[in-house]
Amino acid sequence: MKKTIIAVLLVLLSLVSLIALSRLVTPKYADGIIEGAMIAEYYKETTDHDVLLIGDCEVYENFIPADLWNNYGINSYIRGSAEQYIAQSYYILEDSLRTETPSVVVFNVQSLSFSEKRSEAYNRMTLEGMRWSPSKVGAILATMTEEESFASYVFPLLRYHERIFDLKPTDFTYYFSVPPVSYNGYYMRVDVRPAENVPEGKPLADYSFPEESWKWLDRMADLCREKGIDLILIKAPSLYPYWYGEWDAQVRDYAEEKGLTYINYLEIAGQIGIDYSTDTYDGGLHMNLYGAEKLTAHLGDLLTSEFHLKSRRGEEALEAVWAEKTARFENDKAAAVAAEQEKANGEATD
Amino acid sequence: MRFASVAFPLFLAALLGLWAILPRRARPWLLLLASAAFYLCAGLGGIVFLAGVILLSWGAGLLLRREQEKQKAQIEEEAPDRARKKEIRAVFTRRKKRILRCALGILLLDLFLVKYLDFVIRGGASLFGADPASFPGLGIIVPLGISYFTFSAIGYLIDVFRGTCGAEKNPARLALFLSFFPIISQGPICRYGDLSETLFEGENLKGENLSRGAMRIAWGYFKKIVLADRLAPAIAAIFADPSGAGGMATAAAILMYTFRLYFDFTGGIDITIGVGELFGIRLPENFNLPYFSGSLKEYWRRWHITMCSWFRDYLFYPVSTSGFMTKLSGKIRTRVGPKAAGRVVLYVSSFLVWAATGIWHGAGMNFLVWGLCNWAVLMISEELEPLYKRFHDRFGFRGKAWRVFMILRTFLLVAMLNLFDCFDGVGGTFGAAAALFAPWDPGKLALTGLEIKDILILLFGGALVFAVSLIRTKVPDLRGAIARRGTVACWAVIFGFTLAVLLLGAYGIGYDQSAFIYNRF
Known part of the structure; x- marks a missing residue:
């Protein structure tokens, strides 16, 4: 009996040690490439959302939930991650709808253009952040690259064991918990790099989106319809990767057929005041804070006018949550703008 | 399924769990199912081939057993004198030999067709001036562990023929012996008589x-x-x-x-x-600290022990005691002397063993040359043995330092011989050996x-x-x-x-x- 108890205790000790080591070597994404922590951050939310925005960097760098709250009383969250495949978007939506039913889901259609599995690193950043559920299993199976294995998602030690040689102080600092890295999924950038000499897209042999992509978009549309959620398709005003007219026409036809709203922000960028010399931080790929403010204003107007979302200002609990979030956002924004200004002044002096 | 995969420990854990809850009698069946599942992971074609080898071995084993029983029955029935008994035995031995030869022929032919035919065709093509690389190959997928289970099957049949183990009546038990999942991919090459002592016991987990x-x-x-x-x-x-x-x-x-x-x-x-x-x-153990060997001969007693003993028992001994060898050795004994006769038997038998060992490792000229190089070194060492002895007696090189020197020398020799294993052709090996003389x-x-x-x-x-x-x-x-x-x-x-x-x-x-x-x- 004594031997059995010792054996059981030793097995437990082994398991705990392995889990603890696994946590240690798994990247925390608390600094540097913080995008890896964004998907997991959603689970810290305590409120239900009116709007969920889903997609890749064209979403999480282009819309500001804090502005939607402050200016429209809309409680929103961006479930975005770098190079999010459309299959991942579907499963992230499915995962979110397990616990809440927003009025509107906004999906950026850029990911329709590719269905092949391209990057293990981006996969990890998206999939590892998801909580274990059938949606996560589905997302892993649908999108992991050939070099990946399902087991390495279950036991991250199998993937990150070599990090034991490259541990950083942050691996210990953020061992138990990672501080918020985004603002309801928004990734703030305040620097400016104007778009210059953006090349035209090269002609393609075939402009059709992969069948696989349509399948996932259908599933997203069906899921939203089942839950009574309005799905809005958008194309962010990114100047590259090039968004072809042929692609746009296909999405437009699809939206019309399904009765969905589709907004190509590239077309209306001028109309809503996007200035590519001041509103982007990387030459036209992503919006900076100033561009994001303009896009958010347009989306807020659309949500209230076309989708009749009511302001939830006055809901005490929500107000309290947002007071804290807004304070943090405004503080960080002011600090980032000041730092950027200082940097610009320094460069001007040099 | 590879040993070095996440699936294998999980497979093993599940198997241990099932083993613990199943009754003792059912456990060998569990192992057989697990072995089939393990093997299926390597492809369906392989398991069909393996099943063929199992059935053939089982059938041939039973035929050998029947002949043995008939022989026993006839001897009991006739109660013959010594001469008649010998005669009866000779008749049945001839019959058993026919069965054994037939079964071994099929097994070796299978092995040849699957593993070596491409190599032979390519070799033939190059003999006639064609570019062997231009031959696309037959595209036969070599079943996992073919050499191991074929050799185990051959060993089993020879043991049944010799009477060192009884023929297995239950095909499932023989199937488990030949397909037991831990050994199927890289050995050790097991003997039925040894493994059957514990394989079918279904012992409780301890x-x-x-x-x-x-x-x-x-x-x-x-x-x-x-x-x-x-x-x-x-x-x-x-x-x-x-x-x-x-x-x-x-x-x-x-x-x-x-x-x-x-x-x-x-x-x-x-x-x-x-x-x-x-x-x-x-x-069975397959290694005994091989890199602590002081000579190549010792190394081959410590490295891949089950393969070496297999070749010794099932090839070297039968060849060296065959009719042809006996005749040859007799002739040499008469004309040159008994020492020379013994040497010729040793050289020829060893040559065959090492050629077979080389080819067993792979269908390529490099493996054949590797085997023959081993043979040459071993035979030269054998010839120089008296010289070494005189040298040691005269200069007294013994003790730990000398042993360390011998171990290092053997290790380097083995390292150089292993070079044949690293390249597809012999040319690559010699190229690498030549590179040793390039600037360091x-x-x-x-x-x-x-x-x-x-x-x-x-x-x-x-x-x-x-x-x-x-x-x-x-x-x-x-x-x-x-x-x-x-x-x-x-x-x-x-x-x-x-x-x-x-x-x-x-x-x-x-x-x-x-x-x-x-x-x-």
Whole structure:
């Protein structure tokens, strides 16, 4: 009996040690490439959302939930991650709808253009952040690259064991918990790099989106319809990767057929005041804070006018949550703008 | 399913769970099902082939048994005198030989068609001036472990013929013997008489077996995943272009390959034997500290022991005592003398054994040349033995220092012979050997791609393997000694090595998770 108890205790000790080591070597994404922590951050939310925005960097760098709250009383969250495949978007939506039913889901259609599995690193950043559920299993199976294995998602030690040689102080600092890295999924950038000499897209042999992509978009549309959620398709005003007219026409036809709203922000960028010399931080790929403010204003107007979302200002609990979030956002924004200004002044002096 | 995959430990855990809850009689069936599942992971074609070999061996074994029973019955019925008894035996021996030859012929023909036909056709093409590379090959997928289960089947039939083991009536039991999942991919080559003692027992799980087995498995994984697989890319990088890498890097790669082969093969066998131990199944040892050998002859008594003993018992002895050899040796004895007769028998029989050993390792001229080089060195050593003896008697070279020198000399010889294993053709081997005479530039060692952390892991890991080997020369049952220290000591060893494998192992993205080298033989 004594031997059995010792054996059981030793097995437990082994398991705990392995889990603890696994946590240690798994990247925390608390600094540097913080995008890896964004998907997991959603689970810290305590409120239900009116709007969920889903997609890749064209979403999480282009819309500001804090502005939607402050200016429209809309409680929103961006479930975005770098190079999010459309299959991942579907499963992230499915995962979110397990616990809440927003009025509107906004999906950026850029990911329709590719269905092949391209990057293990981006996969990890998206999939590892998801909580274990059938949606996560589905997302892993649908999108992991050939070099990946399902087991390495279950036991991250199998993937990150070599990090034991490259541990950083942050691996210990953020061992138990990672501080918020985004603002309801928004990734703030305040620097400016104007778009210059953006090349035209090269002609393609075939402009059709992969069948696989349509399948996932259908599933997203069906899921939203089942839950009574309005799905809005958008194309962010990114100047590259090039968004072809042929692609746009296909999405437009699809939206019309399904009765969905589709907004190509590239077309209306001028109309809503996007200035590519001041509103982007990387030459036209992503919006900076100033561009994001303009896009958010347009989306807020659309949500209230076309989708009749009511302001939830006055809901005490929500107000309290947002007071804290807004304070943090405004503080960080002011600090980032000041730092950027200082940097610009320094460069001007040099 | 590979040993070095996440699926294998899970498969093993599930099997142990089922083993624990099933009644004793059902456990061999569980092993058979598990072996079939394990084998199915390697493809459906392979299992059909394996089933054919099982059925053939079973059928031929029963026919041999029937002849034995008939012989016994006739002798009992006739109650003959000595001469008649001999006559009856001769008749039945001829019949049994016909059955055995027929079965062995089919088994060897199968092996030839699947594994060697491409090689023979390519060789034939080159003899007639055609480019062997232009021959696309027959596209036959070689079933996993074909050499191992074919040799086990041959050994079984010869043993039944000789009467050293009885023919198995139950095809499922023979199927389990030939397909037992831990041994099917890289041996050891088992004898039915030995393995059947524990294979069908379905022994209850015991703490001692579990801890001993788990220690051996963890040690095997350590050697394979931490050491062998970390060396693999460095060796491949140098052998991709030995002449460009220069002398020092090529020499380093040759030594690294020899270590890798040891870590890889012995690691695999450790896992195999450890898995057997978990279920209370005793598998034969395949190594006995081979790199501590003082000569090539000794090395071949310590390396891949089951293969060497297989060739000794089922090829060397039958050939050296065959009618042809007896006649040949008789003629030489009369004309030259008894010593020469003995030598000729030894040389010819050994030649055949080493040619077969080479070819057994792979369908390629390099393997054949490797086998014959081993033969040549062994025969030259045999011839020079009296000279060595006189030398030692005169100069008194004995003691530890001399032993160390002999071990190092043998290790280097084995390393050079192993070079035939590293390239597809003989030309590549000689090219690499020639590269040893290129300038020795230490800077070229960087071509291995080994980082400081790799070198440290290899040095510490290698030192650990060396230390354990040294301890084993004094304490052969090291695991037994650890087990006697109690549960915590066993756990510390098992968990320590598991942790080392998980943290320091060369696996995952960025590594080409290599199969065990001996899987391809």
